[in-house]
Amino acid sequence: MALAKVYVNYKKSILNPEAEAVHKALKRLGYSDVEDVKLGKYFELTVADGKTKAELDAEINEICDKLLANYNMENYHYEIVETEAAQ
Amino acid sequence: MALAKVYVNYKKSILNPEAEAVHKALKRLGYSDVEDVKLGKYFELTVADGKTKAELDAEINEICDKLLANYNMENYHYEIVETEAAQ
Amino acid sequence: MNSVMDQTTEATPEQIRDNKLYQSMGLTDHEYGLIKDDVLHRLPNYTEVGLFSGMWSEHCSYKNSKPVLKKFFTKGKHVVKGPGEGAGIIDIGDNQGVVFKAESHNHPSAVEPFQGATTGVGGILRDIFSMGARPIASMDSLRFAEPKTDADKYFIQQIVAGISAYGNCIGIPTVGGDTAFDDAYAHNPLVNVMSVGLMDLDKIEVGAAAGVGNSIIYVGHKTGRDGINGASFASFQFDSEHESQRSAVQVGDPFEEKLVMEACLDVINNHSDALVGIQDMGAAGLVSSSAEMGSKAGGNGMELNLDLVPQREAGMSAFELMLSESQERMLLCVKAGHEDEVLKVFADHGVNAVVIGHVTEGHNYKLMHHGKLVADVPVDSLASQAPVYHRESEMPEHLKNVDTNQYQPKITNPTETLKEMLSQLTIASKESIYETYDTQVQTNTIVAPGSDAAVVRVRHYDKALAITTDVNGRYLYLNPREGGAMAVAEAARNIVASGAVPLGITDCLNFGNPEKPDQFYELDQAVMGMTEACEKFEAPVISGNVSLNNEYDNIPIYPTPMVGMVGLIKGLDHITTQDFKHADDVVYVVGKTEPGFNGSQIQKMQTGQISGKLFDFDLDYEVKIQKLVTAAIQQKLLNSAHDISEGGLITAIAESTFGNQLGVDLTADLTVADFFSESQSRFIVSVPQEKQAEFEQLVGNDAQKLGKVVDDNHLFVQANDGYFDLDVDKAFGIWKGALPCRLK
Amino acid sequence: MKFAVLAFPGSNCEMDLYNAIKDIIKEDVELVSYKHDSLAGFDAVLIPGGFSYGDYLRSGAIARFSPIIPALQDFAKSGKPVLGICNGFQILTEAGLLPGSLQKNVSAKFICKTEPLVVNNNHSMFSSEYKAGQLIDLPIAHGDGNYYCDQATLRDLVANDQIVFKYQNNPNGSVDNIAGITNKQGNVLGMMPHPERAVEAVLGSDDGKGVFQSIVNHIKSRGVIYE
Numbered sequence A, B: 001m002a003l004a005k006v007y008v009n010y011k012k013s014i015l016n017p018e019a020e021a022v023h024k025a026l027k028r029l030g031y032s033d034v035e036d037v038k039l040g041k042y043f044e045l046t047v048a049d050g051k052t053k054a055e056l057d058a059e060i061n062e063i064c065d066k067l068l069a070n071y072n073m074e075n076y077h078y079e080i081v082e083t084e085a086a087q
Numbered sequence C: 001m002n003s004v005m006d007q008t009t010e011a012t013p014e015q016i017r018d019n020k021l022y023q024s025m026g027l028t029d030h031e032y033g034l035i036k037d038d039v040l041h042r043l044p045n046y047t048e049v050g051l052f053s054g055m056w057s058e059h060c061s062y063k064n065s066k067p068v069l070k071k072f073f074t075k076g077k078h079v080v081k082g083p084g085e086g087a088g089i090i091d092i093g094d095n096q097g098v099v100f101k102a103e104s105h106n107h108p109s110a111v112e113p114f115q116g117a118t119t120g121v122g123g124i125l126r127d128i129f130s131m132g133a134r135p136i137a138s139m140d141s142l143r144f145a146e147p148k149t150d151a152d153k154y155f156i157q158q159i160v161a162g163i164s165a166y167g168n169c170i171g172i173p174t175v176g177g178d179t180a181f182d183d184a185y186a187h188n189p190l191v192n193v194m195s196v197g198l199m200d201l202d203k204i205e206v207g208a209a210a211g212v213g214n215s216i217i218y219v220g221h222k223t224g225r226d227g228i229n230g231a232s233f234a235s236f237q238f239d240s241e242h243e244s245q246r247s248a249v250q251v252g253d254p255f256e257e258k259l260v261m262e263a264c265l266d267v268i269n270n271h272s273d274a275l276v277g278i279q280d281m282g283a284a285g286l287v288s289s290s291a292e293m294g295s296k297a298g299g300n301g302m303e304l305n306l307d308l309v310p311q312r313e314a315g316m317s318a319f320e321l322m323l324s325e326s327q328e329r330m331l332l333c334v335k336a337g338h339e340d341e342v343l344k345v346f347a348d349h350g351v352n353a354v355v356i357g358h359v360t361e362g363h364n365y366k367l368m369h370h371g372k373l374v375a376d377v378p379v380d381s382l383a384s385q386a387p388v389y390h391r392e393s394e395m396p397e398h399l400k401n402v403d404t405n406q407y408q409p410k411i412t413n414p415t416e417t418l419k420e421m422l423s424q425l426t427i428a429s430k431e432s433i434y435e436t437y438d439t440q441v442q443t444n445t446i447v448a449p450g451s452d453a454a455v456v457r458v459r460h461y462d463k464a465l466a467i468t469t470d471v472n473g474r475y476l477y478l479n480p481r482e483g484g485a486m487a488v489a490e491a492a493r494n495i496v497a498s499g500a501v502p503l504g505i506t507d508c509l510n511f512g513n514p515e516k517p518d519q520f521y522e523l524d525q526a527v528m529g530m531t532e533a534c535e536k537f538e539a540p541v542i543s544g545n546v547s548l549n550n551e552y553d554n555i556p557i558y559p560t561p562m563v564g565m566v567g568l569i570k571g572l573d574h575i576t577t578q579d580f581k582h583a584d585d586v587v588y589v590v591g592k593t594e595p596g597f598n599g600s601q602i603q604k605m606q607t608g609q610i611s612g613k614l615f616d617f618d619l620d621y622e623v624k625i626q627k628l629v630t631a632a633i634q635q636k637l638l639n640s641a642h643d644i645s646e647g648g649l650i651t652a653i654a655e656s657t658f659g660n661q662l663g664v665d666l667t668a669d670l671t672v673a674d675f676f677s678e679s680q681s682r683f684i685v686s687v688p689q690e691k692q693a694e695f696e697q698l699v700g701n702d703a704q705k706l707g708k709v710v711d712d713n714h715l716f717v718q719a720n721d722g723y724f725d726l727d728v729d730k731a732f733g734i735w736k737g738a739l740p741c742r743l744k
Numbered sequence D: 001m002k003f004a005v006l007a008f009p010g011s012n013c014e015m016d017l018y019n020a021i022k023d024i025i026k027e028d029v030e031l032v033s034y035k036h037d038s039l040a041g042f043d044a045v046l047i048p049g050g051f052s053y054g055d056y057l058r059s060g061a062i063a064r065f066s067p068i069i070p071a072l073q074d075f076a077k078s079g080k081p082v083l084g085i086c087n088g089f090q091i092l093t094e095a096g097l098l099p100g101s102l103q104k105n106v107s108a109k110f111i112c113k114t115e116p117l118v119v120n121n122n123h124s125m126f127s128s129e130y131k132a133g134q135l136i137d138l139p140i141a142h143g144d145g146n147y148y149c150d151q152a153t154l155r156d157l158v159a160n161d162q163i164v165f166k167y168q169n170n171p172n173g174s175v176d177n178i179a180g181i182t183n184k185q186g187n188v189l190g191m192m193p194h195p196e197r198a199v200e201a202v203l204g205s206d207d208g209k210g211v212f213q214s215i216v217n218h219i220k221s222r223g224v225i226y227e
């Protein structure tokens, strides 16, 4: 069993109103030392055994490109963790 | 400068319609080896220097409890990474 | 297979008895005794205690409110279906029925505002479409404390965001509502939602399962551990000691609901021969829907195999499966032999559906789990034999020996007092709330939020429905009976101002703990007042909902019976809004202005509290005034009509200037203080000059001419002892900006 | 001529479009399920607003994998008119039929109200009924209507005259006040405002009729109806 942890974030140039709202809220709450807030999506895909590392990489990349991230405004990166059984 | 990476996920017993929608879409697209999909939020907080590790831990925990995670439905975990300059 | 098995991991029947474990599920000693000695004649097991705790909760059984609800006026020649578990139906001609109901989600929203609000909307919509009606509009009625902290603001924003998220996604316009702020709702906000649907009267569905061998079909989302035992949870009261109760959170999924709704309407409309009954899974989930369905059919039993219930998590117990309040689920009874036909419809719509049991001989409700019989109880004992309590009633202390004098407002600068009034959150514009609601989807909304009642047309017919929600808890606090009547009267006034005639009401009875005689008194009296008014307006109660135990640390909220009223507009050209339309139109106030200050916004604003004897209310006079306004609208004499309510005459005048930014030049034989009176039975109307004579003839002494609409963007009103003088755009800015500013 | 109105799971404005075409524009119209794989016989395709698949991942991201999408892509390639409104616009950007993407409104809230728009270009097949620079009132109702594209794309949009509608008081933060754009060929329009909600004065405005009437005129002026 493999666990793919995928992180999708807005590109730098793109304003994220939700992250901004969180940042403002933190300031209001007095956490003035928080200088920046980014907010993205975090996926965990549990993938069945039977693929080589390269095949798995190819699959996760494809899934991200096609569905999980929009290349126009988002970046992604991922890690693959081997797990023994289902988490 | 420190970077706190915070992961917020729904608790196990809570329905996550978004993850479900992604899972179904992956199945329809033929990725039948993806057995489970979790979808949560991923925050990166950039925090100014000047706090001890323990103080930082306390602050991030407090921020998560107060704002980033909804204790009724969500769990969180985080890592703190020391960084040289702003990312 | 005859003996009822108990599960090893769960408390044994003896442990439940000896340690009174049933109490933690909300059953009293007396109720447990009834189950053991009168119903089962044996000890109930854990699952069975769970079934009874859900079904005998106030939410499902109305055990404390039934005797009160019986007093409601529910008849009327157009009523097709009155109060029951589902929504009521009123005939609006052309073989069409309007279906409506309201629901409270106060407790879930207090715990988790966003999801509490979404699941409230989802629940009321299921009530509507399970009748076979297509929902055409929703309303939301909200009560909050004045926001002070960031947490307060966030809470309000989350409630609004939840309503917006669900309604917008599923594509049912939220066309109006009402929002008031008072610290009486601190810790116990009210989140009430109402939905209105339209149906062909030959397609009525009832939630019944009859006919041995017929199949019970489960539809929609899988069952999870979310919201276990929410029904008994809602019947608890909160206090700071009981934080641990706060776990019953469910997540709403409007996308799934949309699919379920379309599929169910498809089955009802196109496969009615196969369908015996349909019911939503609301409070107390699977047990409530199935037991009610079984009990209503009468004369049969039901057996369900819980292993067939779609499950989101492994290892769920029978108790959890039966009491989960996972959302977006329905239960159908389908004629034997027609199962595949119905299952195919759901498959086509992409909705889960599976046969989980059958209607059986006998009268028992049996549950199988992992091959064992885990519950076996008479079906009627769950659904219709809950105990009924006739609670004691006693006048609350604060109503005894009250000051009978009316409060005297202190006004040195009338314009400044008006400005302050316009910035009160209860008075101020709610646009920042309703602009986050899709008010127009389905393209039938003729009057969107911002006028008195919302108006939604009936497509392809020259008719429309007017919808409003109203109640002022402060009035009820000072006099529950008159305040209850006023709530209905104010709703009717809004309906009438929009050009409609009242058809009927639904309600959410938001009250405190009925076991306390002074709080029960408020409930009982309020219902009597409401019913008197409903009878006078010929607006029967066709559905409703009860939310009791709204108290925190033993302090109850103001008694707040939300009234949702629907009216019929015969002819789209009768639709009237509150905005002044043209310069030189003549402005009148219809109805007498009397001192009405105890319980008013100005008393609250100037003293920080409300007190004294509520001002008088004459129901017959109210009816007479409303009939006059209706006649004037139907004779096309009015260019605008606006009811006078919170904030009094001057507030209503100001509000009428905002829509088209037209000013007024008015004079009245009243004191400046009178302009803030909230005495009932009044409207502010504008009449085109050429209709002036005709209008005056119609209304006689019941209206006073005040002056004219002017187009110089200036509000000027001369009273006996001073004047109001303010630019319309200035007034508008204060009124519009107050709420967003306080929520920032 | 005949319009197709696509319906995806979670669409919720398909009947509004259908009714607008049938009752007000008075042309032939048919609902077409996302499950179909052909658009043969239609002269124009309308993609409605709503929340396809709940808009759960990103608006329009899942709908673009529907069986009907290849047929839609062919249809668009053939030069016939395709109009995506609100969620329809989002689906078109996700499917790569229009450049850019639609982000969360700057307020981070859903907004429903009537907004004044400027007709920036009246020689598209969707806007010929309007005067250049005309101000029209159309309702908006969206949470993700903030149009974003990079500077190079924006320069292209301007150079090719692809911007058809602009907001007068930008309600959502869109780049260059963009409310509606076409593809380079000019036969695919995506717009956030809802013209189908503004086809009858009784609903507050009938300024939206021009969009549909422009399509009809375009089709009919070609003399031949597409095969």
Ligand SMILES: Nc1ncnc2c1ncn2[C@@H]1O[C@H](COP(=O)(O)OP(=O)(O)O)[C@@H](O)[C@H]1O
Pocket (backbone or CB within 6 Å): C139, C140, C141, C142, C174, C175, C176, C177, C178, C179, C430, C433, C434, C448, C449, C450, C451, C452, C453, C454, C469, C470, C494, C643, C645, C646
């Ligand atoms: N929570 C809400 N949701 C939607 N519309 C609302 C809400 N609160 C107030 N409104 C709208 O604001 C307008 C004014 O409301 P209100 O002051 O309660 O009117 P009235 O006093 O005439 O009943 C109405 O059109 C009403 O529908």
Ligand SMILES: [Mg+2]
Pocket (backbone or CB within 6 Å): C451, C452, C453, C494, C642, C643, C645
């Ligand atoms: Mg009103």
